[in-house]
Amino acid sequence: MKMLINGEWVAANDNEKLKKYNPVNGKVLGYFPAGKKEDVNAAVDAAEGSFDEWNQLGSSTRSKYIYKAKDLIEANRKELEELLILENGKVVRQAEEEVDGVIDQLQYYAEFARKITGDLVEGTSATRKIFQYKIPYGVVVAITPWNFPAGMVARKIAPALLTGNTVILKPSSDTPFTAEWIVRKFVEAGIPRGVLGMVTGRGSEIGDHIVAHSKVSLITMTGSTVTGQRIMQKASANMAKLILELGGKAPFIVWKDANIKNALKSLIWAKFWNSGQSCIAAERLYVHKDIYTEFIDKFIRVTKGLKVGDPHTSDMGPLINKGALNATDELVKNAVDSGSKILYGGKRPNLDERYSEGYFYEPTIIENSDQKSTLFQEEIFSPVIAAMPISEIGETLSLANDSKYGLASYLFTENPEVIFKFADSIRFGELYINMPGPEASQGYHTGFRLTGQGGEGSKYGIEEYLKLKNVYVEYSGKELTIPTVNDNLFKNV
Numbered sequence: 066m067k068m069l070i071n072g073e074w075v076a077a078n079d080n081e082k083l084k085k086y087n088p089v090n091g092k093v094l095g096y097f098p099a100g101k102k103e104d105v106n107a108a109v110d111a112a113e114g115s116f117d118e119w120n121q122l123g124s125s126t127r128s129k130y131i132y133k134a135k136d137l138i139e140a141n142r143k144e145l146e147e148l149l150i151l152e153n154g155k156v157v158r159q160a161e162e163e164v165d166g167v168i169d170q171l172q173y174y175a176e177f178a179r180k181i182t183g184d185l186v187e188g189t190s191a192t193r194k195i196f197q198y199k200i201p202y203g204v205v206v207a208i209t210p211w212n213f214p215a216g217m218v219a220r221k222i223a224p225a226l227l228t229g230n231t232v233i234l235k236p237s238s239d240t241p242f243t244a245e246w247i248v249r250k251f252v253e254a255g256i257p258r259g260v261l262g263m264v265t266g267r268g269s270e271i272g273d274h275i276v277a278h279s280k281v282s283l284i285t286m287t288g289s290t291v292t293g294q295r296i297m298q299k300a301s302a303n304m305a306k307l308i309l310e311l312g313g314k315a316p317f318i319v320w321k322d323a324n325i326k327n328a329l330k331s332l333i334w335a336k337f338w339n340s341g342q343s344c345i346a347a348e349r350l351y352v353h354k355d356i357y358t359e360f361i362d363k364f365i366r367v368t369k370g371l372k373v374g375d376p377h378t379s380d381m382g383p384l385i386n387k388g389a390l391n392a393t394d395e396l397v398k399n400a401v402d403s404g405s406k407i408l409y410g411g412k413r414p415n416l417d418e419r420y421s422e423g424y425f426y427e428p429t430i431i432e433n434s435d436q437k438s439t440l441f442q443e444e445i446f447s448p449v450i451a452a453m454p455i456s457e458i459g460e461t462l463s464l465a466n467d468s469k470y471g472l473a474s475y476l477f478t479e480n481p482e483v484i485f486k487f488a489d490s491i492r493f494g495e496l497y498i499n500m501p502g503p504e505a506s507q508g509y510h511t512g513f514r515l516t517g518q519g520g521e522g523s524k525y526g527i528e529e530y531l532k533l534k535n536v537y538v539e540y541s542g543k544e545l546t547i548p549t550v551n552d553n554l555f556k557n558v
């Protein structure tokens with residue numbers, strides 16, 4: 066595969082390549098360019114050079130490229146689905162769902178072309194007005210993770226391009242091929258040279274350089290909190306605007322009057338979707354003590370039915386890489402060592418030899434009543450969930466809010482008192498009541514605390530890519546009276 070710099074598909078400056086492994090069997094899947102600082106500079110120069118012309122096109126014209134790319138993706142969607150299965154290990158239905166999401170997002174953002182508005186504000190007199198224009202920032206860097214490698218790319222580049230910014234994409238080193246496939250569709254759609262670029266390579270090598278580049282005005286990044294914090298420090302060099310979508314630790318609360326079947330269906334989705342590798346994954350299960358035993362028994366029974374293995378024929382595929390698998394092994398081992406009880410799973414599954422080197426882990430349910438434990442405090446990001454019984458609304462709210470992250474949360478109850486107490490007091494960017502996620506294009510995906518800042522989706526997400534410029538105008542044509550300037554000075558003028 067190649068990087069896209071100034072409209073050309075190129076190798077890295079020094080031709081270095083990195084390996085990408087297949088999560089299903091641990092074998093090398095392919096190679097991609099290890100971009101260098103020189104590649105970043107060339108991509109930024111091209112993005113800066115093409116900005117004025119792209120901005121002058123106007124949003125309606127720009128949206129046509131997004132519609133066209135959407136049509137091309139839709140027409141070839143099977144290819145993208147297979148790539149997601151191969152590169153990420155997604156199971157078929159989830160790959161299809163992600164591609165649906167990509168198409169939906171491109172459509173949603175393109176439709177916004179005629180909805181971008183500014184304000185005309187009264188000035189300090191009848192003949193004074195203030196025009197508040199929304200203008201693009203300039204060069205945007207979009208840094209994406211591997212867990213939704215197509216959806217995240219679409220959700221960043223479409224609003225950035227629509228609003229008149231030019232974009233350089235830096236995809237995850239775990240999913241460069243999916244990113245390349247999508248960028249190629251924008252190129253086929255005729256996107257002008259330089260307007261969209263893509264640089265691949267180690268975030269640890271080129272990340273600092275790209276986010277601290279003096280010509281970059283906005284960085285939109287989805288990934289871990291640690292990386293987000295580093296980006297924040299480095300980007301301060303230029304005061305670049307930041308949109309940071311970082312870690313999550315969703316509480317999943319089942320009250321005593323919940324519709325148990327709906328709660329279970331949603332929990333299976335919220336925990337084992339994408340093998341638990343989702344920022345909105347249920348990570349902490351709080352079940353009312355009156356139904357705890359019944360609910361957990363049913364949860365175990367349903368979980369036992371999940372087939373883990375080949376993504377083409379299973380309910381749950383592998384983790385993304387060996388590091389993620391080892392981290393899960395260690396997390397579960399430490400949990401057991403510190404007194405947690407494994408109710409189901411807790412090890413790598415026994416699969417046939419074709420998959421023995423793959424990064425598979427069993428869906429795992431652990432009982433633990435220590436809110437301060439790693440299981441309840443740190444992001445798990447694998448198919449492991451910790452459960453504890455709860456009893457009071459106030460106490461449950463405190464437990465739910467007791468997290469350094471604040472992205473998604475889930476509540477199952479028919480009780481209006483519980484619903485409104487949670488809706489009013491939960492300190493999370495998203496609360497799903499009696500339903501699963503994921504977030505919709507027309508919702509604003511945002512989080513509290515270490516989940517980051519800014520958000521994506523809805524008009525608020527689009528406005529993140531627009532800066533407000535104020536133009537003051539006086540149109541009476543009369544001589545100005547400026548209170549702090551002496552008029553006598555101007556008698557002979």
Ligand code: NAP
Pocket residue numbers: 208209210211212213235236237238239266267268269271272273276287288289290291292293295296309310311312313343344444446472510512516
């Ligand atoms: P990550 O390791 O932080 O990587 C994310 C991206 O940042 C990758 O493209 C990575 O490149 C790049 N990067 C690494 N170091 C960098 C640096 N110093 N400067 C600039 N970029 C750098 O995260 P991940 O493992 O891919 O994703 C999992 C995390 O994302 C989880 O914490 C999850 O909760 C979060 N997430 C959040 C949301 C949300 O909406 N809030 C959605 C999805 C995922 P390389 O791959 O080359 O290292």
